[in-house]
Amino acid sequence: MIDAGDPVRAVEAVLFASEAPMSVDEIRAYVGPEVDIRAALAALGDFYAGRGIELVRRGDRWHFQTAADLAHLLRRDREDSRKLSRAGIETLAIIAYHEPVTRAEIEAIRGVQISKGTIDVLMEAGWVRPAGRREVPGRPLMYATTAGFLSHFGLASRRDLPGIEDLKAAGLLDPVDLALEQLDAAEAAAESEAVAEDE
């Protein structure tokens, strides 16, 4: 039987009441500095393993959610409002596996320009954020994924992206060399336009 003493109860209550995943520091701000929060989280994780509710880690944040294998019970009359276009899914995957990447780099990988709205939709969903500028001519904006992305797709960290180690080993996640990828002048022109748009 788990020790239901104060620290574990406190962390359990705070995470349970929270509207968003919480980092250890955020939890500490509520339960107090003297609590060993990592130990409490470990105890809670063991305790909830296999139950209808699970404690999960997403990035450096923790939260409770329903067990995935019970989705069929809960999904009824909930419709997936976030249907992503094919371009959206690919763009999201490229950002997640290559981050930070510029729009021109995403376009080089996909071999086609992406419409302005594609990244906007991903940002609106809270999965993608601007992440500084690439220090090359034009200083194009770079994009990266967010904590919300990890949490939505059930990833503890980017290392958990499916197959990322294999892709890395195969050299398929090497930085996109725009100069090499630009197979033709037309694409190069299109990309420099896109870069200009980003400004």
Next chain:
Amino acid sequence: MIDAGDPVRAVEAVLFASEAPMSVDEIRAYVGPEVDIRAALAALGDFYAGRGIELVRRGDRWHFQTAADLAHLLRRDREDSRKLSRAGIETLAIIAYHEPVTRAEIEAIRGVQISKGTIDVLMEAGWVRPAGRREVPGRPLMYATTAGFLSHFGLASRRDLPGIEDLKAAGLLDPVDLALEQLDAAEAAAESEAVAEDE
């Protein structure tokens, strides 16, 4: 050890994800007709007894909530240091020197209108309180300072506030010519009488 089998897990997940307390019939609509929901609820109730989360019954509906004795953890105070606006300081000074005063009187003394928010801020800070109504047409609310005001400013009583003479000696009044200073003296006398009256 509690049975973490399907019925209990299912009810647990459904109640957890629900946005409102659920009746047995509502739960059944999610988990299926073959499930003994009352038994599952009883098992969950036992299981969560004494934890940071509790299963509670409200009428004929059930829901999870944070343990009542931990409610204090769900709130934390944060102090933001902020500068009181000039209007705020002046209004507080006028209330302190002239209390009880109505808003119209404060404005007459300041020579400038004050916004509604100014007195609200002072009340929120715990320095000013409503102090009855002036028995004149419109019955305007009067304001006075609080014990919190005295303790914040390290005053034993309002009589500790320096009078006009003290302010002058401290160079806190703009230089004025001789005739005006005599006028001040007369007013200061009148004011100290007024203060005495208030005590």
Next chain:
Amino acid sequence: MRLKGRGFSTGFAWGAPPSYDRPVDGGDDILKIEVEGWEGPLDLLLALARTQKVDLRQISILELVEQYLAYVHAARELRLELAADYLVMAAWLAYLKSALLLPRNPAESPSPEELALRLQLRLERLSAMREAGARLVARDRMGRDVFPRGAPEGLRVQRQAKWEVEIYDLIAAYGRISARTRPVMHVVAHRDVMTLEAALERLSTQLGTRIDWSVIESFLPEGASDLFRRSALASSFVAALELARQGRLEIRQDAPFAPLYLKAIPQ
């Protein structure tokens, strides 16, 4: 295939070019083309490469080039207006094909083999990303497969403003208000002055008793206060000017700021 004008419905499909005899799309003899479905020439190349049914690493680039060119050719025969980038890719692939087939020019860099390898890597990367995207969206997703708590109590941060204000600020503010709003009254203190009229009379009278040039100060009353003397001097000077205008006296000054002498003009 993206077409200019987008005049085709998304369900449009057309048959494979006659020269194209390889079964595609899982045994289907027809290469179905969603007109709006192709996302650029690379996408089309990847779909064509898939028809080789080998690992992308073992793909025959020459064969792929043939497939692509045949495809573009067929599209043109059908008078479909291909977007420019498809044609640019076709031109580049035709160049690559000839470079791969013709005798090597060793000075040329990058070599045709390297270009072919890059194309293959691009296809691999696009394929990998497409697959990764599919795996990503198939995961247990929040709000679709797993659910957060439906009615969290919520955590509250109570912001308490800690007002930075000292007793000094308060008192200084009151001083400021007092200074600002007290009724402003100007009282001119009573002072002894010699009026112009008095000075005129005094000067006229005294002038008759003097014979020679006399300094103006000698006309001022003896033993008066300093303030009164200054007033008397000013008034006497103006009176002297008036009398000079009337032709009753002369004024002499040897230099700027030198003593001022007065003398009556005999009438």
